[in-house]
Amino acid sequence: MATRRSLALVTGVSAVTGAALIPLVSLPLRDRLPDPIATHWSGGGPPDGSGSLTAALLICCGMWATICAGALVLGWSGWGRRAVRTRTVASLFAGAVFTAGVLGLILNANLDRSSWRDAGGMGAGGIALLLLASAAGGLIGALLGRIGADSREPAPGAPRRIRIGAGERAVWIGYVHSRSMILLGWALTGLGALGVLLALVPAGPLPRSSWSGALALVIGGVVALALSSARVTVDARGLGIAAGPLRLPIRRIPLNRIGTAWAEDRSPAQAGGWGYRVGPAGTTMMLRGGECLVVENTGGRRFAVSVDDAERGASLLNSLRESSAA
Missing domain, CATH: 1.20.5 (Single alpha-helices involved in coiled-coils or other helix-helix interfaces)
Structure with missing residues (x-):
């Protein structure tokens, strides 16, 4: 079963292995490289910047360490879920190919050159090949990330309700700011x-x-x-979300299309990042990690929005839905 310990092991071993391979592959070529080497190109033309081989290797190691740290953060809150694991391993593989490709392009451009000014250019073909290879690496990583069990989200318990008296109109408004x-x-x-x-x-x-x-x-x-703030409204019409300073409605779910509602804690990693995220199981408007109001429509698809006091909003939605069906 995938655990945080296995995630830390994967990213840790990847970081150490990559940091060891970068100089191990590059240093044997030192005698065939100028000193300093070309390290910067503008467009597809000749190089316009130089640096030592050591500095270039340190930059590549730093790039790889950042990618591994990002993968660790991305998968930390949901490594047991297949969707999170897929994104995490895909980013790790794509980053590995990209880092290796950048280092390979730099070494190839400087190989057997007498001066860094004579180094070859970074043509559009090489850059396009690098991006395609990175995408292919990400695809392979995504396929490997799908291996293993999927710890599904627990089904919500009995939905809570708020008592609404005869003739009363109930409205709940919640806010969230990032x-x-x-x-x-x-x-x-x-x-x-x-x-x-x-x-x-x-x-x-x-x-x-x-x-x-x-x-x-x-x-x-x-x-x-x-997408910096949102106002979430629950009333007899259903669930409404208005985003930003202008409070323009970007989403409304009618009451008759809501099956049930509940509150749960979610992290940006579980949603696929911040902002308006669309996935196979549903949609999430993630402005900050923590309490979210989740609704499941009559077709089984879910919509979640991060908002304060989500439990009260979910309870009122369930009560209004039952009142309208009576």
Whole structure:
């Protein structure tokens, strides 16, 4: 059975093995490499930056260590679940291929060159091959991650209810905020807006062609702000979720389509990350880990949203559903 101990063992052995193989494969080629070696390329042209072989190997080791740490975090809260295990092993395999590919491209470009300035270029073909190989590695990892038992989520117990008197109208409103998403959104929006301004100003410090990249930062910041908070409403119409400062409704589930509702703790790793996540078993709007309101529709598909006081909202949903069916 997959446990956190087995996850720690897999990522730990992978990190140590990769950190040992990177210099073990590279150092025997040291006499065939210039000193320093080319380490940076702009586009598909000649190299425009250099560094020592040791520094390049340390960077690759750091990249691999970061990938292993990310896999550990991704799988920590749900390693026993097949879906989480699939994503975790896929990211580990894709990262391994990508790290090895980057190191291979650097060594190949510098091999048997008299100077780093004579190193070969990073052509689009090599980069495309690297990305395809990484995707193939991720696919193999996903298939391997599916091996083993799947510890399914426990079925919810008897749904709780709230007593509603005759003629009473009951409404529940819950809120959730993500400070990290708010900070990220404003940071991206501010940097992007500044970049657009500096790119469009005549004789500015940024080339005019960089305005599109700065605009992408603005768009990313707006999206982050739109998903930085949510207001969840339960009333006679069903479940409604309004996201962001403008409270634009992005999801509504009618009462007659709700089978049952309950509250449970979920982590971003279980949902596949932060934001609006769609998976085979259902959909999750994950703004922060912890308490979530989960509803299962009459077809068996689930929708979850992270929100404070989810237990009360779920209880009211069950009561309203039963009252409407009576």
